[in-house]
Amino acid sequence: MQKLTRRRLIAAGVPLVGAATAGLHAVIPHSHPWDSDAHAAEAPGSHAGHDATTDGGHASFRDGATVDHRANGFDPHEVLRDFDWGKTRRLASGRVLREWTLAAYDKEIEVAPGVSFAAWTYNGRIPGPTLRCREGERLRITFANASAHPHTIHFHGVHPAEMDGVPGIGAGQIAPGGSTVYEFDALPAGLHLYHCHVRPLAEHIAKGLYGAFIVDPKDGREDADEMVMVMNGFDTNFDRANEIYAANTIGFAYMDKPIAVKQGELIRLYIVNVLEYDLINSFHLHGNLFDYFPTGTGKQPSELTDTVMLCQGQRGIAEWRFAHPGKYMFHAHQSEFTELGWQGFFEAA
Amino acid sequence: MDAHAAADRDLREGPFGRVPAWLLGLVPLLLIALAVGAFAALDGPGLGERRGPPVEQLVVEKTKLEPGVIELTVRNDGADAVSIAQAQVNDAYVQFSGATEAVGRLATTTVRIAHPWVEGEAYEVVLLTSSGGTIAHEIAAAVETPSADLSFFGLMALLGIYVGVIPVALGMLWLPWVRRVPPAWLRGLMAVTVGLLVFLAIDAMLEGFELAGEGSQAFGGASLVLIGAVASFLLLTGVTRWLTDRQRTAAKAGASGTTLATMVAIGIGLHNLGEGVAIGAAYSAGALALGAFLVVGFALHNTTEGLAIVAPIARLRPSLGRLALLGLIAGAPAVLGAWIGAAAFNSSLAAFLFGFGAGAIVQVIVQLAPSLRDRQQRTLHPGSVAGLLAGLALMFATGLLVSV
Numbered sequence: 001m002q003k004l005t006r007r008r009l010i011a012a013g014v015p016l017v018g019a020a021t022a023g024l025h026a027v028i029p030h031s032h033p034w035d036s037d038a039h040a041a042e043a044p045g046s047h048a049g050h051d052a053t054t055d056g057g058h059a060s061f062r063d064g065a066t067v068d069h070r071a072n073g074f075d076p077h078e079v080l081r082d083f084d085w086g087k088t089r090r091l092a093s094g095r096v097l098r099e100w101t102l103a104a105y106d107k108e109i110e111v112a113p114g115v116s117f118a119a120w121t122y123n124g125r126i127p128g129p130t131l132r133c134r135e136g137e138r139l140r141i142t143f144a145n146a147s148a149h150p151h152t153i154h155f156h157g158v159h160p161a162e163m164d165g166v167p168g169i170g171a172g173q174i175a176p177g178g179s180t181v182y183e184f185d186a187l188p189a190g191l192h193l194y195h196c197h198v199r200p201l202a203e204h205i206a207k208g209l210y211g212a213f214i215v216d217p218k219d220g221r222e223d224a225d226e227m228v229m230v231m232n233g234f235d236t237n238f239d240r241a242n243e244i245y246a247a248n249t250i251g252f253a254y255m256d257k258p259i260a261v262k263q264g265e266l267i268r269l270y271i272v273n274v275l276e277y278d279l280i281n282s283f284h285l286h287g288n289l290f291d292y293f294p295t296g297t298g299k300q301p302s303e304l305t306d307t308v309m310l311c312q313g314q315r316g317i318a319e320w321r322f323a324h325p326g327k328y329m330f331h332a333h334q335s336e337f338t339e340l341g342w343q344g345f346f347e348a349a
Numbered sequence: 350m351d352a353h354a355a356a357d358r359d360l361r362e363g364p365f366g367r368v369p370a371w372l373l374g375l376v377p378l379l380l381i382a383l384a385v386g387a388f389a390a391l392d393g394p395g396l397g398e399r400r401g402p403p404v405e406q407l408v409v410e411k412t413k414l415e416p417g418v419i420e421l422t423v424r425n426d427g428a429d430a431v432s433i434a435q436a437q438v439n440d441a442y443v444q445f446s447g448a449t450e451a452v453g454r455l456a457t458t459t460v461r462i463a464h465p466w467v468e469g470e471a472y473e474v475v476l477l478t479s480s481g482g483t484i485a486h487e488i489a490a491a492v493e494t495p496s497a498d499l500s501f502f503g504l505m506a507l508l509g510i511y512v513g514v515i516p517v518a519l520g521m522l523w524l525p526w527v528r529r530v531p532p533a534w535l536r537g538l539m540a541v542t543v544g545l546l547v548f549l550a551i552d553a554m555l556e557g558f559e560l561a562g563e564g565s566q567a568f569g570g571a572s573l574v575l576i577g578a579v580a581s582f583l584l585l586t587g588v589t590r591w592l593t594d595r596q597r598t599a600a601k602a603g604a605s606g607t608t609l610a611t612m613v614a615i616g617i618g619l620h621n622l623g624e625g626v627a628i629g630a631a632y633s634a635g636a637l638a639l640g641a642f643l644v645v646g647f648a649l650h651n652t653t654e655g656l657a658i659v660a661p662i663a664r665l666r667p668s669l670g671r672l673a674l675l676g677l678i679a680g681a682p683a684v685l686g687a688w689i690g691a692a693a694f695n696s697s698l699a700a701f702l703f704g705f706g707a708g709a710i711v712q713v714i715v716q717l718a719p720s721l722r723d724r725q726q727r728t729l730h731p732g733s734v735a736g737l738l739a740g741l742a743l744m745f746a747t748g749l750l751v752s753v
Contacts, residue, residue: 061442062435114434114479236481243437243477251442339441 059343060252067110067250074125076246076253080227083214084129088137096137098186102128102153104196104209105146111234112244112251112341120147120196120207126249127230127274128194128211135189135218144179151204154197155213156313159184166197173198189217191296191315193230193272205312206235206276208249212315214270214296224268224319225261231273231281231310231332231342240277244341245332251341254330258345263325267346269318270296273310281342282309283318284333290320307333322348403429407476407484408565410457410695413494419462419474421486425452426567432479438464439472451479455567466491495632497692505629505687512628512651513621513683518676520655527656527663533732535663539720540733542613542657544740546717548748549620549654550710554578556627557703564696573697577704578711581619585612585712607671609661609716614678616713617654620706621679623699625686630694632687653743654679661720 069075086100102122109119109126122128133139143153150173154165162170163184171180196209212228232249233242244251261267269290273281284307291301292308296317308316322328331343365373388394406427413420419438425431430451436443445462452458466472472488495501527538557574569576592608658675667675690699721733 059442060444062444111481112435112477114432115477115481116479117481234481236477237483239483243475243481243483336440340437341442 058255058345059339060255061113061341064256065113066253066256067113069250072109072125072250073107074249076248076250077257077259079125079127079130079248080229080259082130083132083226083228085132091138096134097140098133098137099140099142100129100131101142101144103144103146104151106148109208109249111236111249115236115244117234117236118207120149120151120204120209122153122209122211126208126210127232127272128209130212130214130228130270131194132214132216133186134216135186137186139182139184139186141182142179143174143182145174145176148176149204150175150198151196151209152198153182153194155182155184155194156192157184157213157215158187164197165194167199186215188297189215191215191270191272191317193274193313193315195274202240202276205274206233208232210274212270212272221268222266224266226268226270227259228270228272229283231271231275231283233275233278233337233340233342235277242275242277242340245275245337246341247344252343254344258327258347261322261346261348263322263348266319266321270315271308271310271318272315273312275312278334278337280309280311280334281337282307282333284331285318285320286329287324287326288320288322288328290318293317293319322346325349402480403427403431405429405431405478405480405482405484407431407433407452407478409474409484409486410564412486412488414466414488414491415493417463417465419464419466419472419488419491421460421462421474421476422457423448423452423460423476423484424457424565424567425454426565428454430454433458433460433476434479435477436460436462437475437477438462438466468492495691501691502688505632505691506684508628508632509625509681509684509687513625514676514680516651517617517621517655517658517680520652520657521659521672521676523656524659524663524672527659530663535660536721536723537732537736538656538660538663539717540736541740541743542660543714543717543721543733544737544742545653545657545744546613546616546710546714546740547737548741548744549617550707550714552744552748553620553623553703553707553710556623557700557707560627560696560703561700568697570697571700573701574704574707577701577706578708581705581708582712583708585615585709586715589712589716607662607665607667609720610658610667610675611678612716613661613713614658614675616706616709617657617679618682619702619709621651621654622682622686623703623706625683625688626690626694626699626702627686628683629687629690629692630699632691651680653740653747661717 084100086098088096088098091097104120104122105124107119107121107124108116109121111117111119119126131141141153141155145151152165152167152171152173155163159182163182164170165182167173174180192213192215194211194213196204198204210230210232212230214228229247230249231245231247233246234244234249235241236243246253271283275281286306289304289306292303292305293300294302294314294316296315301319308318310316325348327345327347329343329345331338404427406425407423408426409421410424411422413422423433430453432451433448436445443462443464445460447460448458460476462474464472466488469490469492472491474486474488476484476486478484495504527535530538554574557577558571561571561574589608589612655676658679659672686702718728721728721730721736723730723732
């Protein structure tokens, strides 16, 4: 209960005397000094005038501004369809060897307009590159640590223990300036992820060291407009709760500029949840339902739904076609996450 | 004596004997200015790079709610400039105007947030700074802030009259009775008055410290209360001495009782000014809950202040006009305070005013103390102690009516 003080209680008498002045108010002509303020707020072109929360416009950061993608070095709209196939060559055995080089380095990222965050990145972007390969290939990832902190790359998937990228096993944690090579077979087919596994774990993940890792099945998948969304968040004040939520790092990025898709075309969305500090995350699609393939490992969808819930590290593939043209929202179905940045539009035409 | 004079002459005629005194006084000042300038120009030689990130300290000084708008006035309490980048209300990003530039040290800015708030509900406003830091501000129960129009100022005036002017005037009606009581009783009554004032001084200090704890600390926080108390004590002492000097030259007999009454009225008036500020602030902050008996209780509580004014002039024959003036000096500042508190509340200012009121009361107590003396010139004798305790008890009891 609120603490009562003399001052609070004396204010309690105000309604009593209010009745006495009400008559005065009605009789004496007067202007309200703050009236001009109120009018200014409603004037066209003012901030409050095109306010999103009250006038039905879409949600955004202040004044619909977005971050400086060029300074950040990545744009969520490019991250969306950017699949890094690496470099390939054929081994003597006839197998394909696929190689990537990933470097960890520290970088200031503008995570919301005007808000900078001292991030840790793979290859200068968050999420790190979406590594894509085919089932059964030999994969070789050269990891160079150019950060001021020790890091690793821990892949989800099937591999020997010494290639697991955790401290104390195999190469263990890679000191600043150090490097190592992770090599294993691309197994199994599905949607996986990679992230740093150095302690304190929450910090090393939340700072930005993660990415999607896609292993295509041997016989491939049906042609589709493919996209990847890594659901993440940023704890900018280090209180172990996120101030910003997003898919592919920048909140509201797909609100300010919708994702253009073709009506009737198959859409395949690779969804990965890496969100730190919150127990769950989710993906919800408006105006449609999608076939959901958990972890992308099965041929049969587990469900036709419009909402899936994922814990950290959980991922899955969603497939659908837009039957009608127009703008369709997608967002986390935790309203808090939605309002803190994790929402966007598909625009079907 | 000759030796002293010689030493004096030596000092005056030493190596700087011919330099005018004002210049000697100015030289250290100039050197200090030069040193500060050089230090700044050389960017603090020897101190090296600054360590650690900037310290962001924003304090919300004022909250104003209009339909669809939450307006916060924010002061930068820290050493570094702070840029407000984004704002959230109840875990949602919101649109806002203002704070387009960084807020400098001790500067204020006003942020107008568009949010369809609902009356009676609680809100948490979070300002997100350019470094990712957050400043959270709780609105315990949203209620529209009254607009400062004529009726509002009328309302504040009426409230000030109810709790300040009327009770004091009522208390002064004890004058005819006070005149008839025997001298020993009168000493007891004066002791009761001092007891009332002691209670008020303690109450004002505590209220001041409570207010100092809210809002910005950059202006001194709790020390403002003490500085205010010392300042008003010194000011009133100075004014009293000055008045006494003038009266002596005018050779006015019996003026000391009037002066005393005036000083008591000023002391109580300054206290009521602080009280008014707090009332006005509470009103504009929306801390409202109906209770008719509370206004009555507060009026009763302040009635005792009228007694304090008339006790020193019991043996005089002041005119009605003079009595009315004394009553206004003591009571009317509550109206002024209510206006200040409602229209331009600032917790630092309010804390200072409460300290100022407390200091004035202490000064009045010091002035009244001699009138408690019995034939053996003791200030604390059984009669006065009983009176003091009665005064404290009276204030405590009537205070219960307004502090549930």
